[in-house]
Amino acid sequence: MSSCSICGRDTLNGNIFCRYHQEALDNLQSSFENWRxxxxxxxxxxxxxxxxxxxxxxxxxxxxxxIKAKDDSSA
Incomplete structure (x- = not known):
């Protein structure tokens, strides 16, 4: 089992994030349309x-x- 790239908790189903950070990402993505x-x-x-x-x-x-750190490093 791999570890979350943010907090080190175990990940599920080959994700790079734990369930908490994966849920946060899902919420970010689904809420973005409303913000936009x-x-x-x-x-x-x-x-x-x-x-x-x-x-x-x-x-x-x-x-x-x-996300911000990854965007900054790829710019």
Whole structure:
């Protein structure tokens, strides 16, 4: 079994994330469409906003920071 690339917990079904971070990613992706329609933000802007909002939950924040770090390193 492999470990989550964010927290080191066990992963399921060959995912690179644990169930908590995978659920956070799923929620990020499904919620993005609503954010985009309401405020016309890009994916990168959305991720940046979630990193800054105090109300963002732990798992979502960690996932958003992981996405942001990967985007920054590939730019």
């Amino acid at each position: 329609e309401a405020s016309d933000v890009s994916w990168n802007e959305y991720i940046q906003l979630l990193c800054q909002i105090d109300e963002t939950g732990r798992w979502v924040r960690e996932m958003a920071e992981e």
